[in-house]
Amino acid sequence: MLKIKAINGVKDILPAEIMYWQKIEKTACDIFRRFGIHEIRLPILEKTELFTRSIGETTDIVEKEMYTFVDKKITMRPEITASLLRAYVEHSLHLQQPVQRLFSIGPVFRHERPQKGRQRQFHQIDVEIIGAHEPQVDAELMAMGQMLFNALSLDVRLEINSLGCPACRPGFRNKLIAYLQACSDSLCDDCKRRTAKNPLRALDCKKQGCKAAVEHAPSILDNLCSACEEHFSAVQQQLDLFEVSYNVNRFMVRGLDYYNRTTFEFLTADLGAQAAVAAGGRYDGLVEQLGGPKKTPGIGFALGMERLFLLMQQQKKQQDQPKGQGGADIFLAALGEQAIRFASPLVHQLRHLGLQAVMDYSNRSLKAQMKQAGRCHADFTLIIGEQEIEQGRGILRNMNTQEQTEFSFNRGAAALAEVIT
Template structure:
């Protein structure tokens, strides 16, 4: 019996890895323009970190975490909590008042696998820590929009303000009263959420609950003057940058640490999983985890979803050749010669490959095509004696003679110039 991958844990095959590398490279380029630096955090953290940050009554903590109860450890379901833990532990705020960080890597949630969401999934995560300025909110949103634009991915942007610790409790009471009046019509999860996490009812995907939510009191209309002023300035900054958005008063996000500005980049091309990226402010999170009272804002984007959208929106980029040069050796002497040559080319930074099985030229040219080589150098024993090989441009099929010599150093220099 063959052993297969666990449900929800997918292999990323070489032809798709090229696409992932393209997304990661573009993300790093964009993030670095905004002054973000990369941080790499562990996959395994203390369970308490996620309970205290994400919230004990959230779906993530209640149902979805991969936890080792006896050890008190959990595989990270998201990156923000781990980055905040590292920020506090290493005193990064002492080094620099405002920290701009990003991370790329796998996350783990035990939920039903579906299009664009696996149990092991990958995220681009960004965080700006230390500033309360609403312009920072707009800047971070603009960075996400810029990345999507440069990848060639079309999404819509929705934003909301979910208030702060001052204005949310009164709204929560008002919302609970409303939900109690419609209690019998709610789904079983939302009946429970009414008292544990009522804001999550507004984000329920069940059609009956969505209809009920339309009549619910709006948090955006209940926020305090400070939160209202902050959100107005965020919108003004986005307007100045020419970024299109819509207000969504039902957007609440699924994690307890969010405050004030929240936002989502959405698509209609992924079925139920409409969010490509999402984030918001978390001004009390660092203090809640035992650190200084510093504000922060961040977002995450799903790598699987970005890759799917590039495929579905027909914007898969042209990928570079996998090999710069393939060496087709025809005969034992030419094979020895090419073995030395291919090694020297690789030392010069050239992506080079050859076949050692002594197959026909036709078979080796097929292999060169499988490698997606830009050029092929053809050398047989006779060509070696006459010190003249043939180099073929694999895209135009044009070929020309090239001089060989016993010392392969000079030839490797010439070839490096041709294929670069």
């Protein structure tokens, strides 16, 4: 029989690495709690229209990367923000509390060619603060992100930019297009295409020629309207108050249409071509665009869990290694059919008492069972053979000290539990 393998671009998370994922989730939840951010769980399937309306009809994600059941007009979410806002609007959460601070964790799907730090099914931690326009909130979100990376002992850098708003961006966009057209000869083919479709993209092209060409391009930061200008400088002041270090990167842009004003990315040089570990920004028009209350501001970011995981491997520091769930409290080594019959209710009682108790029913040699006990990292092994049953007491071996004592079975499981804890 041909083995059935997982499809291209998806990965199993194996028991050997699950501790990293649990640590990431636990750390994130703990930090979110400190910021008063609450969990929301969302469906993976949404109406296709949710994403075409929010992310943008002509973005790459919508144009070619979504997994869609065309006949049903249903899509497997390519990001979480849209779903979260859909739920916010659908349940009128703004009526319960004007500012909603929410997070959600789960898989997202994009049909891209996989590479390092990029999968077709991957996992995001998504945080959104809806209903607050104050620049302090922008900074707080970034400070929280930094706190999370610090808690995981990860070294990343923060870059920020402002994309302006509907009042000032179109003007800048026109200036930029004019500039790009003027120096079109020194741009790569991709950037020539971008000039028409998404000129801002040309600003963060990786090619040397384009980098040089846009070096003197008009800067969005010189073209912000006064409100945006004020907002952006207030964000920076607040970051300073939170003692979060950052760099302003006027070349940073966004691939999703809904962003305005503040954008930010947490970046690393340790993941090959995938520099962004977390990215986000403000989306003040989006809630309204999804049918929510008018002029509801919002800001959020998404964090790529696979990238976080890879980074934890990459930047491994011995003292920060997450611990597994720990070994067994006790292994019951039963020798012979009679002993197995005797031991099985005992192991069950120990589990009722809350212990991790392990045995197997294969009736293998004591040596083999001891070996297995070692593999389970059992603290104790209780050896039960024909002799022991006859005499009414088993041999209790402390696996760490190698000391052995006898344990009378008639004392019961509770007494045994007490002896070994």
